[in-house]
Amino acid sequence: AQSVTQPDIHITVSEGASLELRCNYSYGATPYLFWYVQSPGQGLQLLLKYFSGDTLVQGIKGFEAEFKRSQSSFNLRKPSVHWSDAAEYFCAVGSNFGNEKLTFGTGTRLTIIP
Amino acid sequence: EPEVTQTPSHQVTQMGQEVILRCVPISNHLYFYWYRQILGQKVEFLVSFYNNEISEKSEIFDDQFSVERPDGSNFTLKIRSTKLEDSAMYFCASRANNEQPQHFGDGTRLSIL
Numbered sequence A: 001a002q003s004v005t006q007p008d009i010h011i012t013v014s015e016g017a018s019l020e021l022r023c024n025y026s027y028g029a030t031p032y033l034f035w036y037v038q039s040p041g042q043g044l045q046l047l048l049k050y051f052s053g054d055t056l057v058q059g060i061k062g063f064e065a066e067f068k069r070s071q072s073s074f075n076l077r078k079p080s081v082h083w084s085d086a087a088e089y090f091c092a093v094g095s096n097f098g099n100e101k102l103t104f105g106t107g108t109r110l111t112i113i114p
Numbered sequence B: 001e002p003e004v005t006q007t008p009s010h011q012v013t014q015m016g017q018e019v020i021l022r023c024v025p026i027s028n029h030l031y032f033y034w035y036r037q038i039l040g041q042k043v044e045f046l047v048s049f050y051n052n053e054i055s056e057k058s059e060i061f062d063d064q065f066s067v068e069r070p071d072g073s074n075f076t077l078k079i080r081s082t083k084l085e086d087s088a089m090y091f092c093a094s095r096a097n098n099e100q101p102q103h104f105g106d107g108t109r110l111s112i113l
Helices: none
Strands: A003-005 A010-014 A019-021 A024-026 A032-038 A045-050 A056-058 A064-068 A073-078 A087-094 A108-113 B005-007 B010-013 B019-024 B031-037 B043-050 B053-057 B065-068 B075-079 B088-095 B108-112
Touching: A003 A087, A010 A019, A019 A108, A024 A073, A032 A064, A032 A073, A045 A056, A045 A064, A045 A073, A073 A087, B005 B088, B010 B019, B019 B031, B019 B088, B019 B108, B043 B065, B043 B075, B075 B088
Parallel strands: A010 A108, B010 B108
Antiparallel strands: A003 A024, A019 A073, A032 A045, A032 A087, A056 A064, A064 A073, A087 A108, B005 B019, B019 B075, B031 B043, B031 B088, B043 B053, B065 B075, B088 B108
């Protein structure tokens, strides 16, 4: 069965500092990988996705993520965070077969300090 | 940009009552999903729907749950006899095809009293 691990429950970074959120997945074939962001009281907004091809993918709001098959990881990065980036971040794995249900990690809450 | 819309944003219901959560997926999408997120926990898959039938459901999606696409635009989740543990945020999502990601609505917060 597919699974996602986000080892960091809560991360605090200073505004302007760099950010890396970790994600490890377990999946029997080539996965489809996603990062979603959830602001308080809001839905899930897609930040970026990996389906195939270049393992470094660019997303919205200046985020990027790198797929490393050997490490089963898909870490999210941003070179300089803004106060508006404070939110909950979810990594998810799906498949390219049929209905592609998503399996989510437990999320990482990001706090930005001035 | 087209959005998935969900109504109501918050639903309060007495235990044992039936509740229907409504979703309007993006218009040209073909795959539809419901997920739920219990407070403080991760988002969990409930059911997927394609070509007017359920394509997959989780063990959470028992006989108390049903989904329907009553017309060309709505996608509903019904819980027949709600329990306290059904209290959660319920998200609807839709997807155009296998090469596109799922797009989520803002969710309906369901509170069972």
